Amino acid sequence: MTWTPVCPLPDLQPERGACALVAGEQVAVFKAHDGALYAIGNQDPFSGAFVLSRGIVGTRNGEPTVASPMHKQVFSLVSGVCLDDPGTVIPTFQIRVTMGMVEVSVK
Amino acid sequence: MTRVLIIGNGPTAHRLASALTDKGFTGTVTILGEEPRGAYDRVALTSYLTEGRDLAYPEISGVEVIKGVKATSIDPQAKTVNGTIPYDVLVLATGSAPFVPPVSGRELDGCHVYRTIDDLDAIRTSAARATTGVVVGGGLLGLEAADALRGLGLETHIVEMSPWLMPRQVDEGGGAVLKRHVEALGLTVHTSSGVLGIEGHEKVTGLRTPDTLIEAQVVVFSAGIRPRDELARAAGLAVGERGGIVVDDGMRTSDPAIYAVGECALHEGQVYGLVAPCMTMAETAADRIMGGAAAFTGADLSTKLKLLGVEVAQFGAMSGALDVTYLDPVSGVYKKLFVSDDASTLLGGICVGDAAPYATLRPFVGAALPAAPSDLLFSPVAVELPGDAPVCSCNGVTKNDVTEAIKKHDLTDVAGVKSCTRAGTTCGSCLPLLKKILTESGVATGTGLCEHFAHSRAELFKIVQVRGITTFTQLIDEHGTGRGCDICKPVVASILASLNNGHVLEGEQAALQDTNDHFLANLQRNGTYSIVPRIPGGEITPEKLIVIGEVARDFGLYTKITGGQRIDLFGARVEELPRIWRRLVDAGFESGHAYGKALRTVKSCVGSTWCRYGVQDAVTMAIDLELRYRGLRAPHKLKSAVSGCARECAEARSKDFGIIATEKGWNLYVGGNGGFTPRHADLLVQDVDTETLIRTIDRFLMFYVRTADRLQRTAAWLQELDGGLERLREILVDDVLGICADLDAQMAAHVVTYADEWRATLDDPVKLSRFVSFVNAPGTPDPSISFTTERDQIKPELLQVTSR
Ligand code: SRM
Ligand SMILES: Cc1cc2nc3c(=O)[nH]c(=O)nc-3n(C[C@H](O)[C@H](O)[C@H](O)COP(=O)(O)OP(=O)(O)OC[C@H]3O[C@@H](n4cnc5c(N)ncnc54)[C@H](O)[C@@H]3O)c2cc1C
Ligand code: SF4
Ligand code: FES
Numbered sequence: 001m002t003w004t005p006v007c008p009l010p011d012l013q014p015e016r017g018a019c020a021l022v023a024g025e026q027v028a029v030f031k032a033h034d035g036a037l038y039a040i041g042n043q044d045p046f047s048g049a050f051v052l053s054r055g056i057v058g059t060r061n062g063e064p065t066v067a068s069p070m071h072k073q074v075f076s077l078v079s080g081v082c083l084d085d086p087g088t089v090i091p092t093f094q095i096r097v098t099m100g101m102v103e104v105s106v107k
Numbered sequence: 108m109t110r111v112l113i114i115g116n117g118p119t120a121h122r123l124a125s126a127l128t129d130k131g132f133t134g135t136v137t138i139l140g141e142e143p144r145g146a147y148d149r150v151a152l153t154s155y156l157t158e159g160r161d162l163a164y165p166e167i168s169g170v171e172v173i174k175g176v177k178a179t180s181i182d183p184q185a186k187t188v189n190g191t192i193p194y195d196v197l198v199l200a201t202g203s204a205p206f207v208p209p210v211s212g213r214e215l216d217g218c219h220v221y222r223t224i225d226d227l228d229a230i231r232t233s234a235a236r237a238t239t240g241v242v243v244g245g246g247l248l249g250l251e252a253a254d255a256l257r258g259l260g261l262e263t264h265i266v267e268m269s270p271w272l273m274p275r276q277v278d279e280g281g282g283a284v285l286k287r288h289v290e291a292l293g294l295t296v297h298t299s300s301g302v303l304g305i306e307g308h309e310k311v312t313g314l315r316t317p318d319t320l321i322e323a324q325v326v327v328f329s330a331g332i333r334p335r336d337e338l339a340r341a342a343g344l345a346v347g348e349r350g351g352i353v354v355d356d357g358m359r360t361s362d363p364a365i366y367a368v369g370e371c372a373l374h375e376g377q378v379y380g381l382v383a384p385c386m387t388m389a390e391t392a393a394d395r396i397m398g399g400a401a402a403f404t405g406a407d408l409s410t411k412l413k414l415l416g417v418e419v420a421q422f423g424a425m426s427g428a429l430d431v432t433y434l435d436p437v438s439g440v441y442k443k444l445f446v447s448d449d450a451s452t453l454l455g456g457i458c459v460g461d462a463a464p465y466a467t468l469r470p471f472v473g474a475a476l477p478a479a480p481s482d483l484l485f486s487p488v489a490v491e492l493p494g495d496a497p498v499c500s501c502n503g504v505t506k507n508d509v510t511e512a513i514k515k516h517d518l519t520d521v522a523g524v525k526s527c528t529r530a531g532t533t534c535g536s537c538l539p540l541l542k543k544i545l546t547e548s549g550v551a552t553g554t555g556l557c558e559h560f561a562h563s564r565a566e567l568f569k570i571v572q573v574r575g576i577t578t579f580t581q582l583i584d585e586h587g588t589g590r591g592c593d594i595c596k597p598v599v600a601s602i603l604a605s606l607n608n609g610h611v612l613e614g615e616q617a618a619l620q621d622t623n624d625h626f627l628a629n630l631q632r633n634g635t636y637s638i639v640p641r642i643p644g645g646e647i648t649p650e651k652l653i654v655i656g657e658v659a660r661d662f663g664l665y666t667k668i669t670g671g672q673r674i675d676l677f678g679a680r681v682e683e684l685p686r687i688w689r690r691l692v693d694a695g696f697e698s699g700h701a702y703g704k705a706l707r708t709v710k711s712c713v714g715s716t717w718c719r720y721g722v723q724d725a726v727t728m729a730i731d732l733e734l735r736y737r738g739l740r741a742p743h744k745l746k747s748a749v750s751g752c753a754r755e756c757a758e759a760r761s762k763d764f765g766i767i768a769t770e771k772g773w774n775l776y777v778g779g780n781g782g783f784t785p786r787h788a789d790l791l792v793q794d795v796d797t798e799t800l801i802r803t804i805d806r807f808l809m810f811y812v813r814t815a816d817r818l819q820r821t822a823a824w825l826q827e828l829d830g831g832l833e834r835l836r837e838i839l840v841d842d843v844l845g846i847c848a849d850l851d852a853q854m855a856a857h858v859v860t861y862a863d864e865w866r867a868t869l870d871d872p873v874k875l876s877r878f879v880s881f882v883n884a885p886g887t888p889d890p891s892i893s894f895t896t897e898r899d900q901i902k903p904e905l906l907q908v909t910s911r
Contacts, residue, residue, distance in 0.1 A: 007882040015590070015618040016625075018882040026891070029882075033580075033590050043891075048906030049634040050891045054622040058592035060558065067593035069622035069630055074593070084522075 003096070003103040012037075012102065017053035017066065025106045027093055028053035030077055032064050038077035039093040039104050044068040045082070052090070109134030111396060112194035114178040114338065116140025118149055119369030119385040120200035124170045126393035134195070136170045139188065141177040142223060149222075150382050150533070153251050156227050157258045181342035183362050196364060196396055199352060200389075201335040203370040203380070207328045208243070212305030218326045221252040230327065234259040237324035241265075241314045243302050244329035245272040250414045252327045253294055257415075264295045264321050266314070268330075271298055276410055276421040277441075280432065281459040284441040288417040288460065291439075297321075334371045334378050347373040356402040358392040366392045375405060382533060383407075383501040390503070407472075407500055411465045420465035423455025423472035433484040435460075442484050444468070451475055466540050470496030470506070491547075498540050501533035506544060513548045521545065556817060557594040560587045564598055564742060564817045571602050572813075578615050579603075597621050598817045601704055604740035605812050607860050610867050611703075611740075612874045623702035626878065627864055628684055631677060633892055633903035636684060638664070638676040639701035640691050641737060644711040644729035644749075645672030654694040662687055665900045671708040671746070673699060678901050680888055685878050688865045697863035700738065704818075706745045709733035710758070714751030714768070721751035723768030728797070729757075732766075735801070736808065738861045742815040742824075745808065746781075760788045763821040764804055769793075773800045777807055777835070778825035786822040789832045792840065805854040806839040806847055813850075 006020040012031040019042050020027045026042035030053075042050045047070040055066040057077075064077040074083045075090060082088040094105040111127065113120045116138050124136050140146070147162035154160040166172070178188050178201075187193050205220035207213055217237070219230050234240065240256040242249045245267030256263045265272070271282025272289065286296050297316060305326055306313040313322045334351040345353040345361040351373025358366045358374075368388040370380060379385060384406035394401035409422035417439075427445030434441050440460035446453055453471045458464055464483065470492050471477060477491075492498070494507040512518060512527040524541050525531045531538050555561040560583075562570065567582070576582050579599050583591055591599075600619035604611055611617070611624055623629050628636035640655065655674055659666045662683055664676040679687055700706060709732045712718065714725030729749040739745070748757040749766040759765025765776040771794040779788030792803055815824040828835060837843045868874045879885040894901040 005883070011876075011882065013618060013877075014615075016877075019880060020883045021881045021887060022883075026881075026889075043909065045909040047632065048908040049632065050889060051622070051630070051634045054625065054630075056593040056596050056621065057590075057618065058559075058596065059589040060592065062589065064590075065592070070632075072593055 001094070001105050002107055003098070003105050005098075006102045006104050009097050009100055009102055015057040017055065017057065019050070019053035020104060022093075022104050022106050026050050027104050027106065028066070029095060029102060029104060030057055030064075030066065032057065032077070036064070037095045037097065037102065038064065039095040040066070040075065040077060040080050041091040041093075043090070044070050044073075045088055045090055046071055046073055109396075110193060110195045111136045111198065112188060112192060112196070113138045113198045113200055114188065115200035115202055115335075115369070115371070116142065116146045116172060116174070117200060117202045117369065118146065118164075118382055119202070119389050120198075121146035121164050121167070122386050122389035123198060123200065123368060123393055125167050126390050127396065128167050128169060130393060130397055132393075132397055137192070138170060138172045139176055139178050139192070140172065140174055142225070143175045144224065145172055145174060147224065152221075152224070152227065153255050155224060156231065156255050162224070178338055181338055181365075183342055183344075183365065186364065194364075196366070198392060198396075199339055199360070199365065199367040199371055200369045201338065201371045203332040203334045203378075205328060206331040206333050208302060208330055210302050210304050212307060212311070213328070215305055215307050215311045216309055217307070217311030217324050218305060218328070220328050221248060221255075227255070230255070230325065231259065233325045234261055237261055239264070239321070239323040240325035240327065241321050241323045242327045242329055243314075244331065245269070245296065245298065246275060246329065246331070247273060247410070247412065247414070248332075249327075249329035250289070252329050253289075254415045256325065256327065257292065257294060261325060262293075262295075264297060264314075264323065265289070266297045266300050266302060266316055266321075268301050269298065272296065273419065276419060277457050277459060278425065278443065280434065280443065281419075281441045281457045284434070284436070284439055284459045285417060285419065287436075288439050289415055292415055294415075332370070332380055334373065336371055339365075339367065339371075347376070347378075351378045356391075356404060357395045357400075358388055358403060359395070366395070368392045374403060377405065379406060379408075381406075381408060381410065383503075386501060386533065387503050407497070409465070409469055409472075409500060411462050413462075417460060418458065418462035420458040420462035421456070422465055422469040423453065425455060425457065427454040431480040431484060433481075444480050444484060446476065446480055450480065453480075466537070470498070492540075492544070498544065499528075499530035499533075499537040501537075502529040504528050504530035509541065509544050510548055513545065518545070556598060557592055559583060559589045559591050559595050562586065564602070565814045567599065568602050568605075568813050571599075572606060577603065579619055580615060591619075593621070594817070597624070597704070598742075600624070601740045601742065605857075607856055610862075610874075611864060612868060612877075617874075617877075626681055626684060627688075627698060627702060627868060628679065629702045631903065633906055634889065635678045635680055635892055635903065637701070638679055638684070638687060638691075639669070639673060639699040640696035641699040641733070642673040642708075643733040643737075644709060644726050646711070646726055646730060651694060651696070654691070654696075658687055658690050663894075663901060665902065672710045673708060675701070678894065678903070680880060680892060681878050682880055682885070682888065685869060685875055689869055692863070692866050692869060697737075698865045700864075703740065704743050705738060705740050706733070706736040706747070708746060709736075710746075710748035710762075712750050712756035714749075718751055720754060721768070722770055723751055723773065725749045725751035725757065725768060728766060728768075728773075732801075732804070735858055736804075738864070739808065739812070739857055741808070741812050743818050743820045745821070761785065762788060764788070764807060766800065772796050775800055775803055775807075778822045778832075780820050780822035782820070784822070786826075788822075789825070791832065791836060802851070803839060806850045807835075809850040809853050810835075810839065810846075 004022045017028050017030045028042040030038045055069045065074045067074045080090040080092040146164045240261040241264045242253045245265045253265050300316045303315040336346045336352045339352040352367035354367050354372045369385040391401045391403040411420035428448035430445050432443045442458045444456045492506050496506045596619040669675045709729040711725045711729030715721030746762045747764045748759040748762045750757040750759045751768050761781045762779045765788050767774045775791045776788035777791045780786045880889040893904040
């Protein structure tokens with residue numbers, strides 16, 4: 001498993017995503033209100049645009065989510081499943097903090 | 108294992124295969140289709156031409172589809188098709204073919220039918236080199252084809268044999284109203300007419316009727332359909348005298364191993380040319396194939412559609428002992444109800460121009476009328492549907508089915524009802540009814556915003572204002588649950604902004620904003636953003652125009668004059684936005700709030716300064732108003748316009764607040780809307796001076812900001828306001844609620860605290876740090892964004908969609 005440093009933890013705004021380029025892959029990273037970190041693919045599968053990091057973060061029935069800014073489909077930050085269309089799943093990635101640095105692994 | 112083979116791959120075949128799969132059929136299902144593509148939504152065919160819609164149905168997993176292969180023979184003894192494909196159960200779903208009358212010249216280049224995607228492609232090609240087109244047949248499909256020809260830019264004629272259009276759905280009176288609508292669109296209608304022959308060598312040059320020669324290069328035949336029973340006939344199955352494969356209530360043909368469904372089937376002497384009965388037949392056959400006892404017992408031929416922008420509907424019988432007619436020739440509305448001789452039972456109805464009775468009254472066909480027939484036609488009364496009333500005829504769903512599904516699965520929206528009951532998934536005409544049932548079931552009536560707040564927007568506004576709440580976290584901790592979503596967060600952001608809580612990107616507020624507000628720009632389809640500087644009143648100096656031109660050129664942006672009298676620059680990446688705005692701000696521009704639920708533009712006409720008719724200075728007024736209300740956050744966007752005289756060149760009456768100059772002062776109109784549901788604004792105050800005008804607008808806007816629902820424009824808000832315009836006038840002018848001083852103070856606070864969001868952003872390194880594509884590579888542009896060129900400007904390259 002390769003970990004790529006992305007940014008210092010305080011640079012992530014709570015409930016607002018950021019996008020990182022990791023080994024050619026666009027990864028959307030989020031810090032929830034409780035501090036939990038999530039990483040998912042940045043591509044919105046419905047429009048094809050790489051914009052999920054710019055969506056609104058929230059919860060649905062307690063599950064942390066992000067809504068695509070394009071047409072508002074909601075995705076689980078935990079599983080990548082689209083809660084409005086459960087047949088559609090986007091990739092999720094491992095994320096952790098090492099010595100204050102947020103790190104993501106795509107493999 | 109049972110092998111089911113379906114011939115034909117239209118909507119009926121598709122439904123049959125999906126019904127089998129849904130019911131857990133364990134055998135194999137193979138579909139043989141002659142068209143070169145998978146099954147698609149034929150009902151929506153025209154939208155393929157007019158909107159480029161993708162009509163393909165989703166593939167059904169586990170079902171084998173053989174495309175582009177025509178079945179040419181059936182051997183019922185050997186149980187094979189085309190000599191080689193074996194079956195245990197065969198289903199004919201071959202649909203029907205357009206009938207082309209045997210007139211001379213019908214094979215010429217330029218003659219078409221209107222049935223498949225290939226037909227439409229061919230029509231499009233012919234139309235490209237044509238100026239005039241004729242549709243033979245003025246029925247439902249003929250009118251649809253005529254609309255398509257018109258959409259392709261052809262001067263269009265319709266030739267119909269009957270004395271009026273759509274003879275199968277409307278009577279003579281309705282036909283006359285319909286004809287007037289169609290002619291108003293510029294189409295030429297020839298009724299009581301026919302085709303003698305098509306003129307031309309190789310290519311069509313004209314169409315001859317008994318009265319005239321119509322010069323035309325495209326002819327579309329839409330003179331009825333014939334069931335495709337040729338395979339069945341050759342295989343020795345029973346067929347009707349006038350065509351159609353004879354089936355019983357279980358959709359079985361004269362050979363017990365062969366079924367027929369859809370438009371090719373003849374049941375009790377009837378062939379059905381509408382999709383709803385075809386779907387019922389498919390469900391019936393699926394049940395029978397799996398050993399069930401479902402029966403098809405005929406179907407309702409009611410229809411409701413919108414053709415050439417005109418609503419047309421017919422339900423139940425088309426005649427009766429008594430009838431009641433409502434005719435408004437001015438607005439082109441014709442409604443007729445047929446009732447029993449004692450006027451107590453509804454037999455049927457016809458509507459042209461306003462199909463509202465279709466949804467409310469169709470379920471009452473054969474039952475007691477819910478009110479006097481004339482009341483039902485003149486003023487729409489609220490009627491409660493009986494439980495067994497059919498709600499969605501396409502999918503055979505009753506009101507009870509819907510209410511049970513709502514209860515059983517805790518459904519909260521139309522989408523849920525669609526996926527659980529299938530209602531609303533075909534023609535869509537029952538969607539308003541589904542919504543109504545949800546409301547009746549007490550589901551959608553809750554005014555709560557979403558799962559996080561049980562309050563409406565207006566209630567939250569009060570809570571925030573009265574309790575002095577300044578953060579989302581405090582509001583949701585004390586008055587909500589969870590951490591919010593894309594619905595409630597922007598609402599709270601807007602409320603906080605309306606109550607002057609500083610910059611929209613300040614602190615926690617930033618995380619509440621939609622992407623547009625977050626980047627102070629509008630998101631485009633490829634992930635880039637657009638930029639709209641404010642150009643108050645549409646007035647701009649040559650110097651400023653040059654700056655916009657230079658910025659667009661230097662950053663390679665697409666430039667377009669908008670419908671709001673200003674200029675939009677498209678195709679900027681997030682990291683370019685601050686640099687672009689630095690140049691614009693330095694040249695004196697500020698944010699145009701094209702991204703915000705806020706004041707957009709105040710359009711103006713040139714007014715008395717230049718125009719020889721103008722009676723007041725419209726431009727100065729527009730600029731003053733735009734500068735006064737710029738940056739005001741509201742439940743939805745706000746638009747305005749000022750016209751210099753009653754000629755109304757600024758289209759003020761289509762705006763949320765519109766001002767028209769009079770000899771004596773100004774008229775203020777409120778609650779106008781373009782958009783989805785256009786509405787003309789209502790006159791609130793007349794001939795007032797400038798001071799009164801502005802005070803009234805201040806109050807109007809603040810009252811709207813306080814009390815409207817999320818995403819409710821002023822038009823819808825005013826329509827729902829108890830007491831309507833009269834009440835609004837009492838509140839804003841006579842101050843009956845005693846809130847005017849408050850409203851005035853709130854607007855005054857807005858005006859003095861306004862600051863340009865972009866200038867403030869450029870001055871703040873923390874806010875600027877968000878404008879990067881990648882946190883770990885701030886200098887790298889997003890590689891997924893690329894452009895081609897069209898008419899010397901950039902255009903986004905299409906993106907790969909990974910889900911549908
Ligand atoms: C740019 C422009 C089209 C153009 O090239 O002319 C435009 C573009 C958009 N319009 Fe519009 N509208 C534009 C004038 C209009 C007008 C005409 C007008 O304002 O005089 C209307 C009808 C008038 C009205 O609003 O009553 C109009 C009715 C809509 C609607 C429907 C609103 C409704 O009440 O039904 C939407 C959807 C919405 O807001 O929910 C919409 C939404 C949009 C959005 C924001 C869609 C989106 O979310 O991406 C478009 C993005 C703008 C962008 O990227 O910059 N646009 N739009 C026009 C910008 C005017 C401006 O300078 O600000
Ligand atoms: C423009 C248009 C608008 C319409 N609008 C409406 C509407 O608003 N409301 C409504 O209720 N209905 C509407 N209809 C009618 C509706 O489309 C039909 O009722 C429906 O398509 C019938 O479905 P089907 O599968 O039985 O037949 P079809 O859709 O005709 O499909 C049959 C398929 O079988 C194929 N086929 C035939 N013979 C063979 C063979 N021997 N081998 C292989 N394949 C074969 C055909 O190529 C075709 O693809 C409209 C139709 C058209 C053309
Ligand atoms: S609205 Fe009146 S003043 Fe304005 S341009 Fe038209 S005619 Fe002239
Ligand atoms: S009536 Fe056609 S989808 Fe419901």
